[in-house]
Amino acid sequence: MTDISIRITGHAGRITLQRPEALNAMTYEMCLAIEATLDQWRNDPAVSVVVLDAEGDRAFCSGGDIADLYATGLKGDYAFGQKFWADEYRLNAKIFEYPKPVVSFLQGFTMGGGVGIGCHGSHRVVGDTSQIAMPEVGIGLVPDVGGSLMLALAPDRLGEYLGTTAARMNASDAIFAGFADLYIPEGQWHALIQQLETSGDPACLIAVTPAEIGPIQSQMDAINTHFHGVSLSDILSTLHNDDSDFAVQTLKQLRRNSPLSMACTIEMLHRLRGPSLTMAKALDLEYRFTARSMEHGDFIEGIRAAIIDKDRSPKWQYADGAVPPAALSKMLQPLGPNAFNLQIVKSEGNGMNIGFIGLGNMGAPMAANLAVAGHNVTGFDPAGTTALGVAVALNAVEAATDADVVITMLPNGAILRSVAADVIPAMKTGATLLDCSTVDVDSARAVADQAAMAGLGALDAPVSGGIGGAAGGTLTFMVGGSEEAFAKAKPLFDIMGQKAVHCGPSGNGQAAKICNNMILGVTMIATCEAFALADKLGLSREAMFDVVSTSSGSSWSMNTYCPAPGVGPTSPADNGYKPGFAAELMLKDLGLSQQAAETADADTPMGQRALELYRSFVEDEGGKGRDFSAMLPRFEGRGRG
DSSP: OTTEEEEEETTEEEEEEOOGGGTTOBOHHHHHHHHHHHHHHTTOTTOSEEEEEESSSSEEEOOBOOHHHHHHHHTTOOHHHHHHHHHHHHHHHHHHTOSSOEEEEEOBEEETHHHHHHSSSSEEEEOTTOEEEOOGGGGTOOSOTTHHHHHHHSSTTHHHHHHHHOOOBOHHHHHHHTSOOEEOOGGGHHHHHHHHHHHOOGGGOOOOOOSSOOTTGGGHHHHHHHSOSSSHHHHHHHHHTOOSHHHHHHHHHHHTSOHHHHHHHHHHHHHHOSTTOOHHHHHHHHHHHHHHHTTTSSHHHHHIIIIISOOOOOOOTTTTSOOOHHHHHHHHSOOGGGOOOSSOOOOOSOOOEEEEEOOSTTHHHHHHHHHHTTOEEEEEOTTOOOOTTOEEOSSHHHHHTTOSEEEEOOSSHHHHHHHHHHHGGGSOTTOEEEEOSOOOHHHHHHHHHHHHHTTOEEEEOOEESHHHHHHHTOEEEEEEEOHHHHHHHHHHHHHHEEEEEEEESTTHHHHHHHHHHHHHHHHHHHHHHHHHHHHHTTOOHHHHHHHHTTSTTOOHHHHTSOSSTTSSSOOGGGGTTOOSSBHHHHHHHHHHHHHHHHHHTOOOHHHHHHHHHHHHHHHHSSOTTSBGGGHHHHHHTOOOO
């Protein structure tokens, strides 16, 4: 994974965030990778200390990457967000209680999700550029990722102030508030990390006293005066009756934020304070709100105003600040059987025996999700990769033996045919071969025929949704094969994805996938061409997006995955075209579409031209390793000839 570097150097387990162009915003995949790593290192004698740092000088971590949360929530799918937050909160708790020293170096922005991974360890280092904040109320959430615990423990009424204003703390203020431990000039950090690697002992971290008291600390008298009230209304009332610079500025900050979120933040802190305060209690209360935030809160509107439309004019509920007690109760009442649980509970008694062959970027999280759900998963990958909770087989045949279902996730049709030839004879009669690879239709049908002759069920079920969908269990499966085999595999589709469409007999899953991706490749090229033309005609990209996204030219490539950075929802274009869907994978799928077109004698001139353009881009123009939407900068620099 290019977004994060995980390794052991000397006595130190090193975790480095590597998305400086995105202010190291944390994706769901990064969250899962950190959690799996901490689980591995917990009892590893080679790791004496864990070091968390980040590339770039602007941010340790600016928060969570919320694009997928917004996209799914807008469609009325709240399950992905709930799963994301639950998994993220479990990571936060693991860092908080980790049995080994965890040292974090927090330069620049550390906000939201960045606080969750950077501010719960044993040694939290800040420097001159550090700016730490909990800005969630500005997008319709509450301070979460365990942030409510630290706010409840902050001196006096500082928690209410920080949680409702989203005020940024410098190094001195962060130490005063309990979000950091040590101020050390950033010029010393590299040498200190090397010492941690050599010794494994955080005793080398020697704090320096900040030059000045932080600006927030110097305002504690005013903060305690105005934020001692029971409710948001109380706080607003005291501020409105004061014409001081502090009151005026604070009211300005509060007006930007969701009243419902601010009112719930205050209520949460009041409930948390006291001897019964624990991380588990804080996370449970946070999850009550976030689990409901899309459906009943202001989250969708907050993201629209801040990230999507960027109009900075959200239409908040209770805009007058008068949030009724019933609204607080609705957002913070217990979730019953859906309550947050620090432990991942496995189902018992009805798990299948599953062989999983191909534990790469997609296969590993898919296999892990099946194991978490209580199935007995045995995996094999020729590269030696493994997956959490998955038993390791010595070879593909061993993984397939005695399995009820054998799942394959392989690079191409030739490898699929080779693996199938090995495993089909080893599978027990009545078992099902479920291929989730993206391969040519002929290979899919040949393998299905071979399986049928051996008394096996067979399904071709290529996926859509990328690595994030594999990790989050939100993939879409396009399935070819018999109704009987589909029914047998349906419980597994429900674990690994959010949708499975039965497309007909064997091979039709692959047919659906390559037809879909042929459309995607063609429309992305057309979208990139149109943006390049608009540039040369003097039409701004913002105006182009606003018109096309709501007119007859709209498409997924424009509206959801816009190739122009800075306009539309966040996409790989906003991350330097680091691949969400790599150009070489689009080239592969377009090649499969044209191979199928040749076999079926179908006229597909646009698909053929898209194939030619992507082949040139990947093989001759440096496009390999870039997102398939990087066709836009390709067209930008070209003329008609």
